[in-house]
Amino acid sequence: MSIFGEVPQAPPVAVFKLSADFREDSHPQKVNLGVGAYRTDECLPWVLPVVKKVEKLIVEDSSLNHEYLPILGLPEFRSASSKVALGDDCAAIKDNRVGGVQALGGTGALRIGAEFLRRWYNGVNNTATPVYVSAPTWENHNSVFADAGFKDIRPYHYWDAANRGLDLAGLLDDLEKAPEHSIFVLHACAHNPTGTDPTQEEWKKIAEIMKRRNLFVFFDSAYQGFASGSLDKDAWAIRYFVSEGFELFVAQSFSKNFGLYNERVGNLTIVAQDGENLTRILSQMEKIVRTTWSNPPSQGARIVSKTLNCPELFAEWKGNVKTMADRVLLMRDQLKAKLQALNTPGTWEHITQQIGMFSFTGLNPKQVEFMIKERHVFLMASGRINMCGLTSSNIDYVAQSIHDAVTKVQ
C-alpha cells in the first residue's frame, strides 16, 4: 500500500494551463497574451545584450572561486540590489540599517520575508496576524503567506471594475479598519494583474494611514525600470515610505528587468530601525534560509551584481530596460489607437493609463472565452493581457478580436 495512496490531484496553475492550451492550439494566427515574460516584436524571449556580455566576462574570469555562496548570498549583489531599490543617496543605507537576503527570485524573497514575519513579528510565532493582499493580486501571494503559516489572509479593496481604475476610497477604508499591526502586501509599481498604480498623492495618503495605524509595509517589487523605463520613477513609492521612517521589507525580483527568469535572482531588502536591529534580523533570516535552500545559486546574482556595480554596464543595462519598457508603451498606444479607430464600444483610456507588463482589459469571462475559443487569442479569465505578447504582426488581429468580442458577446 503506497503511503501516497490518497494524494489528490492539485488544481493546475491557471497561467501554466493557459500556456499549455496555447501550445496545443494549431490555429495559424494564435496569440498568447497570458504568459508573464517579455517578448520581442518577433515574439521571442530576449537575452539582454548587457547580460550576454556579462555572462561571457564571468565565464572567462578564472579568479572566481567556486565555493558555496554564503547563506545570505553574494554580498556585493545584496548591497547593490538594495541600493538600486532605495537610491544611491538613501539615508537609511548610510545609517547602516539596510540589509539584504539573496533569494530564489521574487517568490523566494517573499517566502523568506513571510517566514520571518510569522516567527518574529507582532509577538512570537503569531500566525493570527492578518495579512492583506490586494483584490485582485498575483495569485501566488496567497500561497506564499499561507504556507509560511499565516492563517488569516484577507483582500483589500484595489480594483474598481466599474471605473476601470483604483478604488482609492475602498483601499483607504480598509487601511483604517484593519487591525493594528496587520501586514499589507503592496505592489511597488506596475500592479499585477491590473497595471493600475496609485499616484504619488495617493501613495502619500496610504502611507499616512499606515504609519498612524502601525501597519506593516511589505513591498513586492518585480518590475523596477520595466514599468516606466526609469528605475527611479518606478521606485518612488518605496523610497517615499523609507523617507517617512517606516521599517519595511521589499521583495525584489530581477527576473523581468534582467530577463533572468531562469536564474532565479531575487533579493529581500530589509529596512530596519537601526543597525543593531538589522543584525539580529539577519541572523534569524539566515536560520530560515538554512532550512529552505541553504546556499543560493550564484550565476544570476553574479550577473546582476557585476552589472549594477560597474558604471558602464549599469548604463547599458538601463538602456536595455528602457528598450523593453518602450516597446510595451508603444504596444499600449497602438492597441488603444486601433480600438478607437474600429469604434469599439467602451472607453479604452485605461490601456495607456495602466503601466507595466499587464493590462486589465475589462473583458468579462464570456468575452474572454470567445477570444480564446473563436479567435485563438489566449488571455487570463480575469481579462488580463500581457502587452509583451503583442507585436506589429498580430496587433491588428488582436484589436479586431477584442472588437468582435465586445460587440458580439455580452
Add this chain to the structure above:
Amino acid sequence: MKKMKRPDSKLNETEVKQNGDAGGHLSVFTNVHTAAGSPEKILLSAFKKDTNPGKAYLAGREYYSEDGKTFELRLVRRIKQQLSADPTTRPEYPSPLGLTEFTRRATEVALGKSSRAIVEERVLGVQTPGFTAAVRLGAELLRNWYDHCAAWCGPVYLSSPCDDSLAGIFQAAGIQDIREYYYWDDQQRGVCLDKLLEDLEKAPERSVVVLSASAHYPTGADLSHNQWAVITELIMRRRHFPFLLLPPQALCYGNVEREAWPVQYCASQGMELLCAQSFSHCFGLYGEAVGHLLCVLKQNSLLLSVQSQAATIVKSLWAQPSAGGANIVATVLSNPAHVVEWKEEVKHIVERCMLIRELLRERLRLLGAPGCWNHLTQQSGLYCNTGLSEDQVEFLSQRRHVYLLPSGCLNVSAINGRNLDYIAESIHRALTTSL
C-alpha cells in the same frame, strides 16, 4: 548581548526628516533575538580570526584541490563557455519541477537506466536549488500526505551523528518529532549495526528513517551491502519509510553506480522511497545549487497527483529552480563522451582523497599515535571521523590551530602536501597530551 549606542542617537527636530527615523517608536522587531550561530559558522569565524600562519581548516563542505582551493572541472568550464555562446538558450521561466533532461538524467544516475521503477513510470524527479532544498521538498511532501487520516507529524529518525541542519529542515516543514538512531560507534570506529537495528525496531511503525546512501556526513562510515539487506528487511517489516541521502555521489569510489547501489537495492525490493541528491560535489558546482529529489512510488497511478502536489509546494517556496547548473549537468550526462571525461576527472578527485587517507594513516602509525587507524582507509570519500573527543578537538583548534568539526570529523581534501605532517603531528599530540 551588548547593546551598542549610535553616536548620534539623540534625536532632534532637524534630523528627523533626513534620517527617516521612526522617531521614538519602538522597532517592531524588538523581540527578535540574535540567532545562535550554527556550530560550523562559529568554527569558521574562529578560524578566520586565528592569526597563526600554520592554521588549517578541516571542517569545510567543499572538495579542496592540492593547492587548497575549490576548483572547476575542466569539462565543466568548457561547457560553461559553450553554453554562454549558445544562441538558442531561452530566458524564460523553467517548469516548477525543473529541466526535463536534467531530472531524467539525475533519475537514471540514481536508479540505473533499466530500473523497473523507471520503466513502469512510477518515478517522480524534481530539480531543486540544491541538496537542502531537496530534503525540504521531501519533508514537505511527507508531512502533507503521509497519513491521509490526519496531518502526520513524525517521527523522523536521523543517524547519530548527522548533518546538524537536517533536524531544522524537517522542523521548518512542520515535523516536530525528530529522533536519533544509533549509527557511529566510537569504540568500533564504524557503524554498530546491532544498536542501529535495535533503535529502528523500537521505533513506532511507519516512522521515516533518513539513511545515507553513501559518503555519510560527517563520519564517512557507510553501510555494507549485507547491512543494507538486513536494514531494509526491518524497514519493510516495520512499514518504515526510507528517505535516502546521496549528496556527493561519485566522490567515494569514483563510481556513480556503486554509490547509488542502496537506492537501486531499495527500489528493487519494491519499496517506496525518497532520495535527495546533490550534484555540487561531483561537478564542482557548489555555487550553482544543483539538487534533485527522487520519489519512487508503488503505483504509477499516483505519479500525476504526487507530481502536482510537489509543484504546488514548490510554487510557494521558490517557484522554479535555477537553470544554470542543471543545464551543465544535463549536458554532460546526456553525452556519452562527456560522461567518460567527467568520470576521469572525478576519479582523480577520489584517488587523491584515498591517497591522503593512506598517507595520514601511515603518518599516525609512524608517530605511534595510540588507537587503531584502519578505518581511515577502510572508509572513503570526503569525510572521516578521527574518533577524537570533544576535548581533544578543542585542543586541536586552540593549541594547534587545526579546526575539525566538534564531532571529531574532518574533510580529508583540506589536507595537502604542505600541512600533512603538521596535522598528523597535531592529532598525535591531541591524543597523547593529558588534558
